[in-house]
Amino acid sequence: MAPAVPRSGDAIFANVERVNAELFTLTYGAIVRQLLTDLEEVEEVNKQLDQMGYNIGIRLIDEFLAKSNVTRCVNFRETAEVIAKVGFKMFLGVTASVTNWDQEGTCCSLILEDNPLVDFVELPDTCQGLYYCNILSGVVRGALEMVSMKTEITWIRDMLRGDDAFELQVKLLKQVPEEYPYKDDE
Amino acid sequence: MIGAGKIKQYTNVLDKPLNKGRHEVSLGAFAYLFSELVQYNQTQVDNIGELERRLEDAGYAVGTRVLELLCNREKGNRRETRLLGILSFIHSTVWKVLFGKVADSLEKGTEHEDEYMISEKELLVNRFISIPKDMGSFNCGAFVAGVVRGVLDNSGFPAVVTAHFVPVEGQQRPRTTILIKFAEEVLRREARLG
Numbered sequence A: 001m002a003p004a005v006p007r008s009g010d011a012i013f014a015n016v017e018r019v020n021a022e023l024f025t026l027t028y029g030a031i032v033r034q035l036l037t038d039l040e041e042v043e044e045v046n047k048q049l050d051q052m053g054y055n056i057g058i059r060l061i062d063e064f065l066a067k068s069n070v071t072r073c074v075n076f077r078e079t080a081e082v083i084a085k086v087g088f089k090m091f092l093g094v095t096a097s098v099t100n101w102d103q104e105g106t107c108c109s110l111i112l113e114d115n116p117l118v119d120f121v122e123l124p125d126t127c128q129g130l131y132y133c134n135i136l137s138g139v140v141r142g143a144l145e146m147v148s149m150k151t152e153i154t155w156i157r158d159m160l161r162g163d164d165a166f167e168l169q170v171k172l173l174k175q176v177p178e179e180y181p182y183k184d185d186e
Numbered sequence B: 001m002i003g004a005g006k007i008k009q010y011t012n013v014l015d016k017p018l019n020k021g022r023h024e025v026s027l028g029a030f031a032y033l034f035s036e037l038v039q040y041n042q043t044q045v046d047n048i049g050e051l052e053r054r055l056e057d058a059g060y061a062v063g064t065r066v067l068e069l070l071c072n073r074e075k076g077n078r079r080e081t082r083l084l085g086i087l088s089f090i091h092s093t094v095w096k097v098l099f100g101k102v103a104d105s106l107e108k109g110t111e112h113e114d115e116y117m118i119s120e121k122e123l124l125v126n127r128f129i130s131i132p133k134d135m136g137s138f139n140c141g142a143f144v145a146g147v148v149r150g151v152l153d154n155s156g157f158p159a160v161v162t163a164h165f166v167p168v169e170g171q172q173r174p175r176t177t178i179l180i181k182f183a184e185e186v187l188r189r190e191a192r193l194g
Helices: A009-015 A021-039 A042-068 A076-092 A134-146 B027-044 B048-073 B083-099 B142-154 B184-193
Strands: A018-020 A097-099 A107-112 A149-157 A166-175 B024-026 B105-108 B115-120 B159-166 B175-182
Touching: A009 A042, A009 A076, A018 A021, A018 B027, A018 B083, A021 A042, A021 B024, A021 B027, A021 B048, A021 B083, A042 A076, A042 A134, A042 B027, A076 A097, A076 A107, A076 A134, A076 A166, A076 B024, A076 B027, A134 A149, A134 A166, B024 B027, B027 B048, B048 B083, B048 B142, B083 B105, B083 B115, B083 B142, B142 B159, B142 B175
Parallel strands: none
Antiparallel strands: A018 B024, A097 A107, A107 A166, A149 A166, B105 B115, B115 B175, B159 B175
16 A cells, blocks of 8 residues: 555645746746857757756656655556646646557657746747757656656647647656665675 | 637737736746756856846846736736836835735835835745855845846836845844845936926
């Protein structure tokens, strides 16, 4: 029996301290703007956003596991569901849905209809290659890596480029078993 | 393209309706994002002054947009023309929308006519930040100082805004004060308006 029942995303979100989403949105916009000014190359900015997301993800997973009481996920399907329903809700206040499972169950898509990062945002013509929300792909990748799953995350659909939703493809590359850092006989 | 799906697609972001501003995200999400902002800027600069300036610039951009958003949504597009008006707008409305509460206090400087101070026991952005000893007086509140400067500048009240730690008796963490020093022209105009 699990010691504590896993809490739903809504319940956790109601219990954490919250801030205005607009402050969050505008701060993220300031970050992207700073990166674009400094790096100038859209590809570089994409990479830097992914790296920042990765740094966030490796720390975010601790808070997630502490607050949500989820039990160990049995398979990748469950992992994706937990990320979409609990993870996104807990931090961004929106839920995502999981679709497009492939045959082996290692690749799926997270669909976000509502994304607080992109309120008020429009991509100018000079930045057409920019994945504005690339920080999210880094966050998911970093968080999953800390729970022993190596993944590859790509954007399939992007609302800022004219699609109707945000679609993030999460592909499980391999499960890395946790390495015990100390030798047993020492 | 205007799609026929369940969500109406707006070709222009300016055509989208403004939401009422009830949307929230977790404090953790904002704290992580802010820490990444500071960490990234640390790699780009050589000294603390530069770092504060960059944070302030980021805040300035936020302040500009916040002013536009709030003027439209909260005040029905009315423009503040008086000094006390804009200060109380920042102290109550802007603070309430961005940080969920009004600022702790708004004071007029005693030594100089052109100085005002907004104080806060603990700035939201500084909540999970500890400054190492070798960074001296660096304050991440420079971001908030930038927000205030953005709001003031774009309302026609040019000012120099800085953030300072003020140690308080009996409290472990110092209070943060946002010091606003208005430009000459603002005081002259204020005197003229009587």
